[in-house]
Amino acid sequence: MEINQMYVNLPVKDVQKTREFWVELGFSINEQFSDEKAICVIMKTDHIYAMFLKEEFFQTFTDRPLAEGKTxxxxxxxxxxxxxxxxxxxxxxxxxxxxxxxxxxxxxxxxxxxxxxxxxxxxxxxxxxxxxxxxx
Incomplete structure (x- = not known):
């Protein structure tokens, strides 16, 4: 078995600030999968992506609570x-x-x-x- 793509989904408080942070680090954004609820950061073109989802939107994908504080x-x-x-x-x-x-x-x-x-x-x-x- 070998995967051909990986999407890591992480909750964030502010999508725009997260966008600015990762762009400053030199990463590109996949605008097709980005909006006011999420940003798709391209870690390796065609293979690895970090999806930063606004906490409320992230919560729609799971029934488990988000890790909080120093966890x-x-x-x-x-x-x-x-x-x-x-x-x-x-x-x-x-x-x-x-x-x-x-x-x-x-x-x-x-x-x-x-x-x-x-x-x-x-x-x-x-x-x-x-x-x-x-x-x-």
Whole structure:
């Protein structure tokens, strides 16, 4: 089995501020799936999308309550092409209202940093040099 697309759906308080945040990070928006209730951020063209849905709209898709406050239901990990891209993304996220929630981790072959977006969703940004993975 192999999937051909992935849509991650996350609740947000303000769709417009969320749009501005992700555009500042350098991502494009799929306008076909975006409106005043939702924004579709293209993470990888034709394959990976983050759907940020206004909380009230998000709630129409589930009968379970939204996580509130200081809870964590998921950690979202994304890979980029260099250590510099990791640092730049986290820096830009913080400059635009996000926050850092853990210290950087450098494992030699993998470098990772993390930020929370405007709505508290936790994003782990990493670069891995697969040619440097230690062998057992």
């Amino acid at each position: 964590t239901q998921t950690l979202l990990a994304i890979g980029v092409n260099s250590r510099e891209e990791v640092d730049n993304m986290v820096k830009t996220a913080v400059e635009n209202g996000g926050s850092i929630y853990s210290e950087p981790q450098d494992h030699g072959w993998m470098y990772q940093r993390a930020f929370s977006d405007l709505n508290g969703h936790q994003w782990e940004v990493m670069f891995a040099d697969m040619s440097k993975i230690p062998t057992a």
